[in-house]
Amino acid sequence: MFEVFAKYLQNQIQLNDQELNMIQKVCVSKRLRKNQYLLQEGDVWRYNAFITSGCLRTYSVNDKLQEHILNFAIENYWIGDRESLLNGTPSRYNIDAIEDSEVLLISKEDFAVLMKSIPQFQDLVNLIIERSFAASQDRINSSISLNAEEKYATFLKRQPKIANRVPQHMVASYLGITPETLSRIRKLNLKK
Amino acid sequence: MFEVFAKYLQNQIQLNDQELNMIQKVCVSKRLRKNQYLLQEGDVWRYNAFITSGCLRTYSVNDKLQEHILNFAIENYWIGDRESLLNGTPSRYNIDAIEDSEVLLISKEDFAVLMKSIPQFQDLVNLIIERSFAASQDRINSSISLNAEEKYATFLKRQPKIANRVPQHMVASYLGITPETLSRIRKLNLKK
């Protein structure tokens, strides 16, 4: 499904056939069944991954074996552990598929070559990282300044697609609250 | 105090005199007294700012007039609102000085020129953004998976310098807990 990626790219930057071809050559497609891992804690993440279909999550597991979801990502989004990629250190996160999915993997090395060779591509990548950073600042702000109900409302507003696509207990995990609390919040919201 | 910045840069990238000079030319120094604003909510942030001395904080104010600190930054760190800078939108944050401070400001436009002209500088900036992003992911992880005591312990470990430099109620604000709770946690920790 390179077409999905090609469309995504051409939507945002100008690429000639040769450039597009260069990108295609280094993409490795990978299918994931629901529940299958893309990355496991302790492994080093060496790729940039673009999702062409499906839905994945990044999560951590603490001492008490509780899972905490850091990110959801669906088709037309990137996923991975940039910290592990940047430093070559073992990842502290897991990534797995919430639905049957397909991702395109580009190795760190190939990706670096693309960035050097295609300036628009480099600009796009920088822009995406900037946006991701802004989004995480925003999420930190929510997490320290809102109560559970407000966090859920904010999530619904910011990521309505995700909210309607992933199981409720995963939304709770993403928000840092229990599934029971989320269930009660939803019940109260219905009455309003 | 351009020397502080020059030292910082030369510590990380190779720059010839001409390049360093080019950077110096676009730096505007600004002194801030304790409590003075660098950015106020509603204003658009148009710079990149490097701190040469002092300590600043970025914070938001919610409906109930509660302040929530998103970031502390001291000498040799960057500060600003990248979201406002990127999109040209009014900032939702405030930045002010916790101590008398000095910052170097580089306008968005000048900064873009530097990035184009000095590839090592561009690489450095990208690296910094990547690191900032990784750090915020990490903070999100803490905020959804740790209790108050663990959050404080993590903060002490990650940012010991800051922990010993800013007032305790600001640490509480940064962690998303009340000053009273932090005071009690510290008391318990002393006994252990």
Place this chain on the structure above:
DNA sequence: TGAAGCACTTGATATATGTCAAGTGTTTTT
């Protein structure tokens, strides 16, 4: 230098959210 304002602490109490446990309906597996 002394009054005012901060920063921090401590106690009593309130409240939001978590935990545990059971029950219902739906989806998946065999």
Place this chain on the structure above:
DNA sequence: AAAAACACTTGACATATATCAAGTGCTTCA
């Protein structure tokens, strides 16, 4: 088609953290 697993809900109760209020020392600055 039955069994098992899963997702969600609901109630009773527990607990971490917030709130409110007062008290103690430090700074600051007039």
